[in-house]
Structure formats: C-alpha cells, structure tokens
Amino acid sequence: MAENTTTSSVSAPLSVIIIGCGRVAEKHLKAISKLKGLELKAVVDTNPDSAKRLLGSVKGFAGVKQYSDYKTAIDEVKPSIVSVTVPSGLHFQIAKYAMEHGSNLLLEKPMTMSVSEAREIFELSGKTGLKIAMGHIYRYLPIVGLIKEDIAEGKFGKVTHGSIYVRWGHGEDYYQSAAWRGTWKSDGGALMNQTIHAIDLLVWLMGSEPEEASAMIAKRIRNIEAEDLGMAVLRLENGALAQIEGTTATIPSKHTAEFSVFCENAQLTMGLDSGKPHIAVYGVKPNGKTKKLNGYYIRKQFKTGGLFSYKCALNPHLGIYKDLCDSVIENKNPIADAYAGFSSVDTLLGIYKSAKEGHPVSLPLKDDFNSVDMTGFFD
Ligand SMILES: NC(=O)c1ccc[n+]([C@@H]2O[C@H](COP(=O)([O-])OP(=O)(O)OC[C@H]3O[C@@H](n4cnc5c(N)ncnc54)[C@H](O)[C@@H]3O)[C@@H](O)[C@H]2O)c1
Structure with a gap:
C-alpha cells in the first residue's frame, strides 16, 4: 500500500476504546497499561459483566467508562484508536463504522470473513489515510x-x-x-x-x-x-x-x-x-x-x-500498540497493515x-x- 505523505497533526497520548471484552481483550488492556502514549477512554461489550471483569483484570482501569453499544461509544468518545476484539463475524461492520467516524484501528485477525469486505476495509484505509494495525502477532x-x-x-x-x-x-x-x-x-x-x-x-x-x-x-x-x-x-x-x-x-x-x-x-x-x-x-x-x-x-x-x-x-500486542501509535503520529504504515x-x-x-x-x-x-x-x- 502506498504511504500517505501528508504530515500528521496528532500527538500522544492517543485515546483508545476497546470493543469486545473477552479473552484477547485482556492482552490488549495489559499492553495499553504499559504504554504512556495511550489513554483508555472506554470499553464496550454487549455483556456488562464482561466489561467489568476486563477492567478489573489490570490495575488502574476500574473507573473507565463502559458502554454496551459500539456506535454510541464511538460517537461520544471520538477515539483516535478503536480496538476491535469482538467475534470475527462482527469485525467488518464495526471496523467500517469506526473508520467512517474518523478512528484508526487495531483490528483483530481475521480482518473480515469475506474477500469483498476485506477489500472494502483496505480501500477505506487508503481513502481516509486512517491506519489499521492487524492483530497479526507473529x-x-x-x-x-x-x-x-x-x-x-x-x-x-x-x-x-x-x-x-x-x-x-x-x-x-x-x-x-x-x-x-x-x-x-x-x-x-x-x-x-x-x-x-x-x-x-x-x-x-x-x-x-x-x-x-x-x-x-x-x-x-x-x-x-x-x-x-x-x-x-x-x-x-x-x-x-x-x-x-x-x-x-x-x-x-x-x-x-x-x-x-x-x-x-x-x-x-x-x-x-x-x-x-x-x-x-x-x-x-x-x-x-x-x-x-x-x-x-x-x-x-x-x-x-x-x-x-x-x-x-x-505479549506481542505491546508491539502492535506501539507500532500503531507511532504510525498514527508519524503518518507511516504499521508493520502488519x-x-x-x-x-x-x-x-x-x-x-x-x-x-x-x-x-x-x-x-x-x-x-x-x-x-x-x-x-x-x-x-
Ligand atoms: N491476535 C491474537 O493472537 C488473537 C487471539 C485470540 C483471539 N483473537 C481474535 O479476537 C477476536 C475475539 O476473540 P476472543 O477469543 O477474545 O472472543 P471472546 O468470545 O472471548 O470475546 C468476544 C467479546 O465480544 C463481545 N461482543 C460480542 N458482540 C459484541 C458487540 N456487538 N459489541 C460489543 N461487544 C460484543 C462478547 O460479549 C465477548 O465478551 C476474534 O476475532 C479472534 O479471532 C486474536
């Protein structure tokens, strides 16, 4: 993918919301807790108990706002980064909504469940200049x-x-x-x-x-x-x-x-x-x-x-978040783009x-x- 050459006006700390508070979200939260350049603003889960459990799993996040609807969370918080950690069949709709509302993504793998959806998300990133770092941990x-x-x-x-x-x-x-x-x-x-x-x-x-x-x-x-x-x-x-x-x-x-x-x-x-x-x-x-x-x-x-x-x-997610943060600020492509x-x-x-x-x-x-x-x- 071609590099976008315009200079970014964004600076740290970048606001983040996590959508989907299950197994992998804990690795995300641990990574966020270790990076000064990121600020967790909210977590979203259709099951409030999962959101609560996630926030309690790492020290220092107990007071973070919880939502049950991802659209409301994105509309209200307007985060720099949306982390998509829901079941894979929901990646497309949430990734698309988040990018259409100006957020960069840490998108868990697989990007989507169909070729046409993956192409749409890839092209949307090119059109908007918003970054996507995939959860390709290796x-x-x-x-x-x-x-x-x-x-x-x-x-x-x-x-x-x-x-x-x-x-x-x-x-x-x-x-x-x-x-x-x-x-x-x-x-x-x-x-x-x-x-x-x-x-x-x-x-x-x-x-x-x-x-x-x-x-x-x-x-x-x-x-x-x-x-x-x-x-x-x-x-x-x-x-x-x-x-x-x-x-x-x-x-x-x-x-x-x-x-x-x-x-x-x-x-x-x-x-x-x-x-x-x-x-x-x-x-x-x-x-x-x-x-x-x-x-x-x-x-x-x-x-x-x-x-x-x-x-x-x-915890490779530590590397993914750091890479995404640098990519947004320096306007470059993430390693797993x-x-x-x-x-x-x-x-x-x-x-x-x-x-x-x-x-x-x-x-x-x-x-x-x-x-x-x-x-x-x-x-
Ligand atoms: N990169 C990696 O190493 C890695 C590892 C594990 C999982 N994953 C990926 O992460 C994703 C999640 O996997 P998991 O094992 O954490 O799943 P999980 O079932 O443990 O967690 C998913 C969470 O999403 C919530 N959810 C469902 N629909 C929602 C909605 N509409 N809005 C908000 N929240 C909703 C569920 O209530 C649940 O808490 C999958 O796509 C999976 O492939 C990646």
Whole structure:
C-alpha cells in the first residue's frame, strides 16, 4: 500500500476504546497499561459483566467508562484508536463504522470473513489515510523483523520454500465457551482463526504474493461446524512454495507453532513451544562452511530494540500498540497493515475455496468468497 505523505497533526497520548471484552481483550488492556502514549477512554461489550471483569483484570482501569453499544461509544468518545476484539463475524461492520467516524484501528485477525469486505476495509484505509494495525502477532515477535530485512535484501540468496505448522489444540470446553466459535459465519475453523496470522507471516517473510492455493480440510475430533485440521500448499509469484498445517485437534496443553524459510544460503526456523520461543538460524559462509546465526540476531535485536522488543515475545500486542501509535503520529504504515489484513483473508478464503472445489485456485480471488460459502461442507 502506498504511504500517505501528508504530515500528521496528532500527538500522544492517543485515546483508545476497546470493543469486545473477552479473552484477547485482556492482552490488549495489559499492553495499553504499559504504554504512556495511550489513554483508555472506554470499553464496550454487549455483556456488562464482561466489561467489568476486563477492567478489573489490570490495575488502574476500574473507573473507565463502559458502554454496551459500539456506535454510541464511538460517537461520544471520538477515539483516535478503536480496538476491535469482538467475534470475527462482527469485525467488518464495526471496523467500517469506526473508520467512517474518523478512528484508526487495531483490528483483530481475521480482518473480515469475506474477500469483498476485506477489500472494502483496505480501500477505506487508503481513502481516509486512517491506519489499521492487524492483530497479526507473529510479525511483532523479536528477531522476526531482522530476518525479514535480511531475506528481502537478498543476504541469503533465492528463497526456495517455506513451511509453517500451527498445532494449537483446543478442547470442547473452548468451543463451547462462546456460540460463535468454530462456526462458518462468525469464526471459521483452525485455519481461519488459529493459522491465518502464521500464513501472513510466512508469505511476508518469503517476500512474494500467493498466486495459487491447493488445500484439503478435515474435521477429525472437534464437534464444530468448520475444520479442526487444514493443510495447504501455496505457490508464490516468485516461484517459491509454501506448506501450511493448521489444527486445533492436538493436545490443548501443548500449543506449538513453528515457521521455517529455506533459502539458497540459509535455513531459518523460529517458533513457540508451550509459550517458549525457539530459534535456529543457519547461514552458509562464502567458504562453504555453515554458521549458526542465533547469537548474531539476539545481539542485533537487543541493540536495535532493547528490552522492549523482548517483552513483545511475552505479549506481542505491546508491539502492535506501539507500532500503531507511532504510525498514527508519524503518518507511516504499521508493520502488519491494512494490506496484510486484506491479503491474508484473500489467501485463506482461496484455501477454503480450493478445499471445497477439490482443485487449485488462482489468487487473488477474482470473485467474492465468504466463509459462509463453506456451510454444509462436512454434512
Ligand atoms: N491476535 C491474537 O493472537 C488473537 C487471539 C485470540 C483471539 N483473537 C481474535 O479476537 C477476536 C475475539 O476473540 P476472543 O477469543 O477474545 O472472543 P471472546 O468470545 O472471548 O470475546 C468476544 C467479546 O465480544 C463481545 N461482543 C460480542 N458482540 C459484541 C458487540 N456487538 N459489541 C460489543 N461487544 C460484543 C462478547 O460479549 C465477548 O465478551 C476474534 O476475532 C479472534 O479471532 C486474536
């Protein structure tokens, strides 16, 4: 997306409201509590108990105003930033209303549930100059940005392929905790909810756009409408292939996510294993010998981002809020911007379409596709 070159007249602290006071909202609140440049003005939830519980979960927010209707909150507070943390099927209507009323967004993933809605939100951001930082947490983990830069500069030669797995087990208790979970209309399955931001990361690191998707999805053990297991292969415009596995049908106490990128002269793997980050980066020196580059990246990250960047490993939303705040004030694009939101929805829905139709599909999708178009797939 092209940079808007006009100078911003906005200065910190920026006012924020959070719409949707459930599980992820707590990470948002913790991040806001750690940043001086943000001021929480209100929280919104159709369930007042959820709003109250959220405000009580972090010290210092007990007196913040509560609303039950997002339109009233946006109209009255006129916040600089609206954080959209409602069920995914509601992202579009709230994001659109907030931008039409002048607010920048921290928009949770997936941006929307259909390609046409994602395009509309992306285009609205371009037209208004309002910023969108997506809740694509993986882009904000330490070292990831440094690796992105080095791959993009060609330091490791040609990118051959990449792979991710997201084995994010969730039991029936998780799916039964809210009626929207695991439904085609409001959530999608393991790929749309748990894997979309990892797909975004892989494609971003590999530095090219997806042009074709082939996929299969399955429902193995979870009692939900959508998939609990999906596997896909993407062909990128630069010819590289990307392999994807996303599932919630694994043991809930063993959440693991890992991504690898393979280049002519390097192989890079990073991941999270039950919350613990790991990294293994190997490069080939001009003399042909292999060198482990972990220490190099750890030191470089500390020099450029200090302790703050390492705190983002524990709560990446801290990095997203800081990035959004800087982007609004300095009038630049966030790291996970509106285009990332649109493109990842397009790729994910291409994966669903391929699984539904049983053949590879070209990306970007020419016609609209909506997660609800998958209704009845497993019947
Ligand atoms: N980036 C990440 O790492 C991450 C992690 C978890 C969830 N998410 C995303 O965050 C979103 C929320 O997920 P969650 O697990 O927190 O869900 P949740 O069900 O725990 O919370 C959603 C909250 O929204 C409220 N809500 C529903 N309709 C509303 C409305 N019209 N106005 C105001 N509030 C309303 C509900 O009452 C509930 O409290 C989803 O889109 C999900 O994909 C992102």
